Amino acid sequence: MLGIDFAPLHVPWERRLQTIWVVWYVLMMLFLPVIGPIVLLLVLNTALWWIPAGMLIYFVYDTKLKKSSRQGGSQSSIIRNSSHFKYIRDYFPVALVKTAALDPTKNYIMGSHPHGIMGFSSVINFGSEATGFSKLFPGITPHLCTLDAGHSIPFLRVFIMWMGLCQVSADSIRWIINQPDHVGQEGHAAIIILGGAEEALEAKPGNFKLILKHRKGFVRLAIEAGSPLVPVFSFGENDLYNQADNPRESYLRAFQDKIKQVFGFSPPVIYGRGIFNYNFGMLPHRRPIATIVGAPIDVPKIPFPNADIVDEYHAIYMNSLSRLFDEHKCNYGIDENKHLEFV
Numbered sequence: 001m002l003g004i005d006f007a008p009l010h011v012p013w014e015r016r017l018q019t020i021w022v023v024w025y026v027l028m029m030l031f032l033p034v035i036g037p038i039v040l041l042l043v044l045n046t047a048l049w050w051i052p053a054g055m056l057i058y059f060v061y062d063t064k065l066k067k068s069s070r071q072g073g074s075q076s077s078i079i080r081n082s083s084h085f086k087y088i089r090d091y092f093p094v095a096l097v098k099t100a101a102l103d104p105t106k107n108y109i110m111g112s113h114p115h116g117i118m119g120f121s122s123v124i125n126f127g128s129e130a131t132g133f134s135k136l137f138p139g140i141t142p143h144l145c146t147l148d149a150g151h152s153i154p155f156l157r158v159f160i161m162w163m164g165l166c167q168v169s170a171d172s173i174r175w176i177i178n179q180p181d182h183v184g185q186e187g188h189a190a191i192i193i194l195g196g197a198e199e200a201l202e203a204k205p206g207n208f209k210l211i212l213k214h215r216k217g218f219v220r221l222a223i224e225a226g227s228p229l230v231p232v233f234s235f236g237e238n239d240l241y242n243q244a245d246n247p248r249e250s251y252l253r254a255f256q257d258k259i260k261q262v263f264g265f266s267p268p269v270i271y272g273r274g275i276f277n278y279n280f281g282m283l284p285h286r287r288p289i290a291t292i293v294g295a296p297i298d299v300p301k302i303p304f305p306n307a308d309i310v311d312e313y314h315a316i317y318m319n320s321l322s323r324l325f326d327e328h329k330c331n332y333g334i335d336e337n338k339h340l341e342f343v
């Protein structure tokens with residue numbers, strides 16, 4: 001009707017639940033950072049003032065004394081196994097594919113690519129058990145590392161730490177990969193979305209440009225601890241949203257880069273589908289995502305690695321990631337002439 005492709009009125013209840021939980025996720029990501037603080041400020045002027053006061057006291061205790069967000073988060077098996085993650089998984093759907101075993105007596109740094117717009121694949125695969133991470137990689141506790149800002153947002157902070165998310169700072173990553181056994185398992189994995197907010201501006205269907213060429217800090221941390229590196233690529237993550245054209249020389253990109261520089265996050269101009277139509281809206285398209293976990297790359301343990309050794313293993317990592325992409329791309333509808341581009 002009028003060029004709009006409306007969703008059918010009669011769909012299985014299962015699909016409706018999938019859409020409802022994806023709506024919840026999108027609203028939480030987009031609006032909770034603004035709504036949460038406003039709600040607390042409004043409550044502060046009521047008889048329930050003790051609620052935000054108590055949250056502030058706990059926040060100070062948890063960040064300054066307990067340091068949960070910098071020490072592996074506060075994983076809750078109840079949250080990680082919650083059924084709503086399974087509905088979000090099935091909306092696309094998302095699949096986690098293992099290509100090699102991970103030794104549970106070791107700690108790892110896993111690079112997750114690409115960032116995408118909202119990081120659905122990383123959250124579902126590593127922030128929950130919806131795709132069976134603990135069954136595929138028994139004995140490994142995953143810790144998805146995210147921007148520090150998210151750990152300061154009321155309500156959101158508690159939820160993401162229950163998922164096992166923690167800060168992406170160097171101290172946080174060092175704590176993870178140097179812990180022999182702090183949650184009842186032997187091995188631990190710090191999962192880093194290496195492209196970060198800058199890579200979100202490249203998240204467009206058919207685009208395989210990764211912000212990685214000059215990001216070497218994760219390699220240095222791995223060598224310091226002797227922790228193997230594991231490349232991870234999610235086919236389909238960049239296909240979930242359309243994004244306004246924003247070449248690097250454009251005014252839009254300059255504005256987006258400035259916002260990122262000031263606030264730490266990028267504001268991509270995106271559109272996907274709606275709840276009742278397939279043409280426009282803020283929901284992601286229902287397109288499959290396959291997350292391929294590559295084989296670990298052993299690195300030497302050198303407490304103070306020099307630039308040459310870091311560059312060497314950074315190049316090895318990029319080559320391994322490229323091979324992982326090339327070996328699996330044809331299985332997911334990618335032209336054999338397409339290759340990863342590192343910038």
